[in-house]
Every structure is written in C-alpha cells, then in structure tokens.
Amino acid sequence: MPATSKTAAQVLELERYKHGFITDIDQDVAPRGLTEETVRFISAKKDEPDWMLAWRLEAFARWRALEEPNWARVDYPPIDYQDIHYYAAPRAGEGPKSLDEVDPELLATYAKLGIPLSEQAVLAGVEGAPRYAVDAVFDSVSVVTTFKAELAAVGVIFCPMSEAIREHGDLVRQYLGSVVPVSDNYFACLNSAVFSDGSFVYVPPGVRCPMELSTYFRINAEKSGQFERTLIIADRGSYVSYLEGCTAPMRDENQLHAAVVELVALDDAEIKYSTVQNWYPGDAEGRGGIYNFVTKRADCRGARSKVSWTQVETGSAVTWKYPSCVLRGDHSTGEFYSIAITNNRQQADTGTKMIHLGAHTRSRIISKGISAGRSSSTYRGLVSAHPKAKGARNFTQCDSLLIGPHAAAHTTPYVEARNSGAQFEHEATTTRLSEEQLFYARQRGLTQEEAVQLLVNGFVKDVLQELPMEFAVEAQKLVAISLEGSVG
C-alpha cells in the first residue's frame, strides 16, 4: 500500500502528532457519495428497525433543503459531500462478541493510544488506579465495550448506539433528537441521516454510576467522514461522569467529523461530560487535518439537575462547536470549562450557550483560549435569560493567551436578558505570553519549551482541575505537545 507507507514515512518525519499512525485493516466501506441509497445502506448494515430508517430518511430529506452555514470565523475550501465515504467499518463479520474476537491489529491500535480495552489488563493494573469502562469507536462502528456486566448489575446501560437502537429501542426513540432536533443545523441534520455509531448511556433513578464511562473515537479510513451520535440519559437523582477522547491519523486531505451529542438530565441528576479532542490538526502549512463540526447540547430537563461540560481542544484543522446547556428545570445548573489551543494554521470557533428557561437557574463559563503560530481562536458564547427565568445567574470568564506575533484571538459574547431579575457577570482578558515571565523561568533553569509549558499550564489551571485526574494528566501532556515549537 504505497499511500500507507508514504504516510507512515511522514509520521516518522514529523512525529509531532504522536497518534498519527494508520492501521491496516480490511475495511467494509460504503461507496463514496450521499444519496437516499447511502442512508438505506447504513441502516441496513446496522440491522435497524423501520422507525429508525424513517427517522434517517426524514433527516436526509431536510438536509437536502438546508444550506451550509458560513457565519463562524473559520475559513476552509468548500466540502464536496459527494466525495466522502459515509460508512467505514473494520471487517469483522458479525462484530466481535468478546475481546478474543477483536482483530489483534485493532487492539494494537488502541494499545498505542494508551487505551485499555482488556478488563483484565485494567484490573491487573496498579492497585487503587481508577477504572474506566471504555467504548471504542473505530471509524464508523463501536468495536468493544468493557465492563458491561458490572455496569448492568446496577442497571446502567452503556453500549454502542447501534446496539441501543436494537435492544433499547423505546429509550432511544423517546430521547433521540429531543435535545438536538433533526433539523437543528446543517451538520446535525447530516449526522441524523448518516450517523453510524456512537455511545449510549442510561443511568437509572438514584444510581451513581460506579465508574467513569469513556469513549474513544478514532478516524482511520481515508476519505471517510465520522458521524457519531452519543446519547446520555441520567434519570432522576443519578450521576454519571463520561469521558470522550479523539484521535485520527495524519493525512494530507481534510476529513469531516460531524458528531451530535445529546445529554438529558432529569430531576436532581448530574452529568459530567469531559472531552479531550486531539484530532489530527494538519501540518505546519495547514495541509490536511480534521474538520470538527460538532453539535453538543445538554437539556437540564429536571429540577435541580446539573450538567458540566469540560473540554480540552487541541486538535483539528478547523473546530466549530458550542457545547451548550438548556436550563429548563428550576434551580438547574450548567457549567462550561474549556481550554482551546490552536497552533500553526489551526482555526477554532468555540464556546457555549447557556439558555436559562427555569427559575433560579445558574451557569458558569470559564474559557481559556491559547493561540500560537498563525492560528486563530474565537470564543463565541450566548447567555440568555427568558421571562420565566427569575433569579437566573451567570458568571463568565474568557481569557485569551497569545503566543508569538502572528496569532489571533477573538471574543464574541452575546448576552440577552429578558427579565430584570437576571444577574450576568462577564470578565475577559487577552494577554500575550510575556518575555519577562519566560526569561524569569529560564533564569531558574527551565528551557524555553519547559517555560512555555509551565506558564501555559498555569494559565489553564482553573479548567484542568475540572477534569478527572487521569484525563488531566493526559491533557497536560497534550498542551505541551500542541505548543511544541511555538516560541523562538
């Protein structure tokens, strides 16, 4: 495979993007292009019930009537939606029943990523080490989910979305599209038509999920899009913490990633959703990389419910996403903690929306943007209080750090208060990484790169400490890798 060896050589050459390897596995792919037939093909591959196919076809019909939006502060050549594979799956017949049946190459891939897919391996690990249940999604399909039995014992459902559609159809049907409607936006609509897999979580009333749930997404196939769909439902009084990690190989063409994540928190429930996004960002000249156009939204449907989004965005050529909270239940709380790092020619337009509908709803936004190289980073946020949101409160803090003379940072906050009792606070700063600080650290013995890492880690500390510990360590390393070579 000349293309593979060429890319492999590139990997060796650049090394900067350490997850940039390609796994050589027989792929089961849909032909390029998007027609009603493609949608039917995906649905048939997944052995879906009729209602699901009908849902997809409706989404497809609506998508055809929509136009691609262009309001974000990002710039990329037009995407040819007919030149993408909408389905790519590692060929493993019926799908693995256990780890023993998983293609060893696939296991090796995840091992390289540092993701434990073997429960034994996890259990054999250091005593007291946190345990994660992992759902691994490779291109379009979920390949393995660990700790399912242990979770089932307390009633927690954690499985691939395709399985949930077959096995837990009533739950999926009740909640799918209830937070992000089919025609919410162009990319969400596309996702609704062609999504192939993702994770499904249901936590029953009063249950505190006994371990962190984690999904790792990896795009592998060439010219393929990844359209995963995640749905998490926290029933009354339950709690769940969910981690999402993403990587992709280095390729010199751009790949589209358009996911939809829906969270539903009922009365007194709490969901903590953390993301470490490290899709391939493209090379120093801006060639290749992932277009990350994602719709993430939480519905704090119940009274006193709480959703907390934490994201560390270091990858992708173009990022366009706003994990949001609809604060519908009275006394519900939404939080958004974000670190967005752009380097070289990366572009990010990201932020959040906090929609206060219920009384005494509260929200908190801490956003840290770091731009280096010739990159551009925009914080775009909306905080709104509707007439019934008496006593709504928001605190927003947006800090931007510029590294070098050619990076750009923008802050675009929108605020709408439709009742006089709402209290909104907004603080924003933009600073340049100071030469004085760098010299001070170097005078004490740190190298230039160590000094940048230390200063940047200090800058993002408020957000890092919101991440589950193991992720925080990973995120800290990512911060360091993303900024290598950004100074001097």
Add this chain to the structure above:
Amino acid sequence: MTALLEVRNLSARVADTQILSNLSLSLPAGEVHAIMGPNGAGKSTLSHVLTGKPGYEVTGGEARLDDQDLLALEPEARASRGVFLSFQYPVEIPGVPALTFLRTALNAQKKARGEAEVSAPDFLKLVRAKAAGLKMDFDMLKRALNVGFSGGEKKRMEILQMAVLAPRLAILDETDSGLDIDALRIVAEGVNALRAPDRSMLVITHYQRLLDYIRPDRVHVLAGGRIVASGGPELALDLEREGYDRFVDLAA
C-alpha cells in the same frame, strides 16, 4: 589562579544605545562584591547581560565563569552552571504554585547537570528548612508564585529560591528596593547565611543601607557603563556621604 567570575572589557547595547563600555571585573570565589552607581549607570544591564536576557547585544569583551565562556550559553545553561539572579522586579506567574515552580527549576538544573532529580519528600524537607530560616509562612509557597505577594514577600521568595538552588554565583539586583527595615534585615540575614567559600555574590545596589547588613569584601562604582573606582567597604560610606557626582565626572 582565575577568579570565579572574570569580566573583561565587556561592552553591550540595547537597540542603538550603548550601555556597557569596556567593563572589567574580577570576583574571586567566596567573596561578596558590591556594585554601586547612579541610576542609568548600567547596573541592571550588567545583571541581564551576565544572565543572558534577550534584547541585549554584546558588542565586545567576555565574561567567564570558572574560566568557561558564559556569554555563549543560553540563559538556562548559565543557570544550571550556577548563575542565579535575584530580580529587582520578581515576575508573577499565575496558576503556578511557588513550590511547583521551584521544584521544576531545581530538577531542570539537576537534569542539565546529569544529576538525579530530587524526590518530592526530600524537596519539601529542603524547602521547609530554608523557608523557616527566612521566617516565611510555608502556606505561602502553595500560592501562585509572587501573585498578590507584597514587595517584601517577593524578595524573600527570591532569596528562598537562591537558598534552594544553591548557585555558584548569585547576582542580587537591588534586593533592598521596596523593603522596610525589618524585611531588609531578614533578607540580609538570609543572604549572609548563604555566604560560602565556593560561592560568590554580586550585590547591586543604589544605596549604602543594604551594605550595613551584607558586608562586602570589595565595592565597585559603576558609572557610564564601566567600573570607575574600586575599593574596600569604606568606599560605600564615601559614596553615601559625597554622592555619585564625582564618579559620573570620572566616567565622562
């Protein structure tokens, strides 16, 4: 035998302004020398050029530490060879606890010297002892470095870093500025405790006051970018009495 620090005919400029002109200075091991001079004489520039701060261009001469060329090294390489600067205006580093900063610095230096890193318990033991000597509240070290610290606290933090990093050459740039008399005494005691036969210090100051507490072996007068007079501790007293005018004339 060469001195620990040997500066010969050092000239340096910032942008188009010549600041140091043919400055020579010899600092033997174990000695403390004071550099005094009027504002704008080049005192801070000397400390910055010796430590490698970007923005200065060396236009002539040399500086050698233990007979090794200092000026060719990156700032961090000078630090790991034992050059320490107590800053006139210590920098605030938000989000980075002082302890974290100091441990990162100590281990970076050890790594550069090919030594084993210090373990967390050993490091804490070391810092506790040194902080107690400087009458510093240990909890302060858990706060972000210098953020919200008073002038006196910042200077004490500099001396604490010096005590932990144990340099060969310590340059104290206007360490007395912004200190009240009690803080000055504590800082000076901290510095005196670090005097050692294999360690030299360059104490840069505008006023004689600090030298009541840190008694120098030699005093040099820096004016117009070079050393215009050198003498024993009594020279500082002359300066205090007579002012710098006569030396400024000398430099002109």
